[in-house]
Amino acid sequence: MDLLIIEDDISILRGLKDNLTFEGYQVQTIGDGLEGLKMALEHHFDLLLLDLMLPGMNGYEICRRIKKEKPGLPVIMLTARGSEMDKIAGLDIGADDYLTKPFSIPELLARIRAVLRRSKPEYDHLAEFSFANVKLDFKKFQATVNDTEIKLSSKEFSIMKYFIEHEGEVVQREDLLEAVWGYDIMPDTRTVDNSILDLRKKLEEIPSDPKHIVSVRGAGYKFNAQAGN
Amino acid sequence: MDLLIIEDDISILRGLKDNLTFEGYQVQTIGDGLEGLKMALEHHFDLLLLDLMLPGMNGYEICRRIKKEKPGLPVIMLTARGSEMDKIAGLDIGADDYLTKPFSIPELLARIRAVLRRSKPEYDHLAEFSFANVKLDFKKFQATVNDTEIKLSSKEFSIMKYFIEHEGEVVQREDLLEAVWGYDIMPDTRTVDNSILDLRKKLEEIPSDPKHIVSVRGAGYKFNAQAGN
DNA sequence: AATAACCTTACTTTTACCTTACTTTTACAT
DNA sequence: ATGTAAAAGTAAGGTAAAAGTAAGGTTATT
Numbered sequence: 281m282d283l284l285i286i287e288d289d290i291s292i293l294r295g296l297k298d299n300l301t302f303e304g305y306q307v308q309t310i311g312d313g314l315e316g317l318k319m320a321l322e323h324h325f326d327l328l329l330l331d332l333m334l335p336g337m338n339g340y341e342i343c344r345r346i347k348k349e350k351p352g353l354p355v356i357m358l359t360a361r362g363s364e365m366d367k368i369a370g371l372d373i374g375a376d377d378y379l380t381k382p383f384s385i386p387e388l389l390a391r392i393r394a395v396l397r398r399s400k401p402e403y404d405h406l407a408e409f410s411f412a413n414v415k416l417d418f419k420k421f422q423a424t425v426n427d428t429e430i431k432l433s434s435k436e437f438s439i440m441k442y443f444i445e446h447e448g449e450v451v452q453r454e455d456l457l458e459a460v461w462g463y464d465i466m467p468d469t470r471t472v473d474n475s476i477l478d479l480r481k482k483l484e485e486i487p488s489d490p491k492h493i494v495s496v497r498g499a500g501y502k503f504n505a506q507a508g509n
Numbered sequence: 510m511d512l513l514i515i516e517d518d519i520s521i522l523r524g525l526k527d528n529l530t531f532e533g534y535q536v537q538t539i540g541d542g543l544e545g546l547k548m549a550l551e552h553h554f555d556l557l558l559l560d561l562m563l564p565g566m567n568g569y570e571i572c573r574r575i576k577k578e579k580p581g582l583p584v585i586m587l588t589a590r591g592s593e594m595d596k597i598a599g600l601d602i603g604a605d606d607y608l609t610k611p612f613s614i615p616e617l618l619a620r621i622r623a624v625l626r627r628s629k630p631e632y633d634h635l636a637e638f639s640f641a642n643v644k645l646d647f648k649k650f651q652a653t654v655n656d657t658e659i660k661l662s663s664k665e666f667s668i669m670k671y672f673i674e675h676e677g678e679v680v681q682r683e684d685l686l687e688a689v690w691g692y693d694i695m696p697d698t699r700t701v702d703n704s705i706l707d708l709r710k711k712l713e714e715i716p717s718d719p720k721h722i723v724s725v726r727g728a729g730y731k732f733n734a735q736a737g738n
Numbered sequence: 739a740a741t742a743a744c745c746t747t748a749c750t751t752t753t754a755c756c757t758t759a760c761t762t763t764t765a766c767a768t
Numbered sequence: 769a770t771g772t773a774a775a776a777g778t779a780a781g782g783t784a785a786a787a788g789t790a791a792g793g794t795t796a797t798t
Contacts, residue, residue: 390694394687419678421725433754434727471756473776478755488777497764497775662743698746702787707744717788724787726754 281396282306282324286316286342287331287358292381296329299385300392313337321349327396330375332359347374354399356391358383409444411492411505414483416440423482430482435460439475443493443503452500476501510625511535511553515545515571516560516587521610525558528614529621542566550578553648556625559604561588572604577663581647583624587612638673640721640734643712645669652711659711664689668704672722672732681729705730 313336
C-alpha cells in the first residue's frame with residue numbers, strides 16, 4: 281500500500297512516516313502543497329494524508345482538486361482543533377475522513393485501514409465466483425460443490441481469491457506466500473503445496489488429477505476456471 | 510416527519526417552529542433541557558434540534574445521553590459561534606450535524622434534509638427484526654425471546670443492528686469496532702468476543718453451540734437469520 | 739450504596755496449518 | 769532407455785494462534 285503524506289511540520293511528518301513505515305506501508309512525503317498536488321496526480325497512491333495548513337497551496341484546495349481529477353483516491357485530512365474543523369464539516373470538500381491534531385497513532389491506523397477497506401469495490405466484483413460445480417462466496421465465506429456446502433478455511437479462501445484474480449496465469453509459490461501469508465517468508469517448506477493439496481481434495485473431482493488447480497513444474501501453479509489448457 | 514426542538518430562546522423558537530411547520534414538518538418544542546431529554550426518549554421523533562445552552566441540562570449532556578439510549582435518532586446541534594463550537598467539534602458528542610447561530614433558514618432546511626436522508630434507510634428498515642424466537646425492536650429498544658422480554662444493552666442493540674445490516678456476510682472484528690465502538694480503538698483485547706459471548710447467552714438457544722451468531726475462524730463473525738449455512 | 743454496563747486480563751479450549759518425512763513423478767543427461 | 773536428481777504429491781502429528789470463557793475492576797446510573 282502506497283501512501284502519500286502532504287504535511288509541512290517536520291516533527292509530525294517524521295513521526296507519521298516512522299509509524300506508517302513500521303506498519304508496512306510504503307510512504308512518500310512532501311512538504312509543499314502545490315508540489316504535493318502534482319505528485320498525487322502524477323503518481324499512483326492508495327491513500328493521501330493531507331494537512332490543511334500548508335505552504336504553496338492549502339489542503340482544502342488540494343483536496344478539492346484531487347477529488348475532481350482522481351475521485352477514487354481516498355483522502356484523510358489532518359486538521360487542528362476548532363475553527364479549521366468548521367470548514368471541513370461545513371463545506372463539502374469530499375474528504376473521506378479527517379483527524380484532529382493531536383491524534384493517536386492507533387486511531388490513525390484504524391482510520392487508514394477503514395478508509396482503505398471501504399474504498400475497495402474490487403472486493404465486490406469478487407464477491408462470488410463459480411467454476412465447474414464449484415461456487416465461492418467471498419463475502420459469506422461460503423463454498424459449495426454440487427450445491428453441497430464445503431468448509432474452506434479463511435486461508436483457503438484467500439488462496440482461491442488470489443488464483444481467481446490471476447486466472448490462467450502461472451503464479452509462483454513465492455507470489456502466493458506473499459499475497460496470502462504476508463512477507464513472513466518460510467524458506468523452503470511444503471506449506472504452499474500442502475494448501476494446494478487440501479484445496480484439490482475439496483474442490484477437484486479427482487484430486488490426484490486436477491483440472492483447475494494445476495501445477496506447472498518448475499514454475500508454480502495455475503488456476504483455470506475451465507478444464508483443459 | 511416529527512421534529513423535536515429543545516431551545517429556550519422564545520424568539521428563535523417561534524421562528525423555527527413557524528418555518529418548519531410551514532415546510533410540512535410536525536414540530537414539538539420544549540424549553541427545558543431535562544424535560545426535553547425525557548420527551549426525546551419517551552416519544553418518537555425523526556429528528557432532534559438541540560440548543561447547546563439550556564436550563565435544566567445542557568445540550569452537550571443531552572446529546573450524549575440520546576446517543577447512548579437512542580443511537581438511531583439524528584441530532585442537529587444549534588450553537589453560538591466561537592468557543593461553544595470548539596467543544597462540539599473537539600469532543601466526540603456524536604451529533605450528526607450542527608449549525609452556528611445565526612443561521613439561515615434555507616441552510617437549516619438543507620441540513621435537516623441531508624441528515625434525514627442519511628439516517629433514514631436503516632432507521633426505518635430496521636425498526637423491527639425477527640429471527641428464530643427472537644424479536645428485536647430497534648425503535649423501542651426492546652428484545653424478546655419466546656415472547657419473554659430480555660434486556661439488551663444499547664451496545665448490544667448496536668451490534669445486532671450491524672449484524673442485521675450485513676446478514677450472511679462475514680464481518681471482521683474491526684468492522685464491528687468501527688461501527689459500534691467508533692475509533693477509540695482498543696488494540697487487541699477480547700472486547701468484541703466478550704460482547705458476542707453476551708449476545709449468544711441472551712439470544713442463542715445453546716450459547717456454546719450458536720446457530721445464528723457464528724464465528725468464522727481467522728475472519729470474524731457472521732450472522733444468519735436462519736440456522737444452517 | 740447498589741446496580742448495571744463495559745472493558746480488561748488471564749486462563750482454557752479448539753483447530754488450522756506448518757513442519758517433517760517419506761513417496762511419486764518428471765525432466766533430462768548419459 | 770534408463771538412472772538420477774529435482775520437483776511435486778502426500779500423510780500425519782505437534783503447535784501456536786484464534787476463539788471461548790470467567791472473573792475482576794472501573795465507571796457511570798439509579
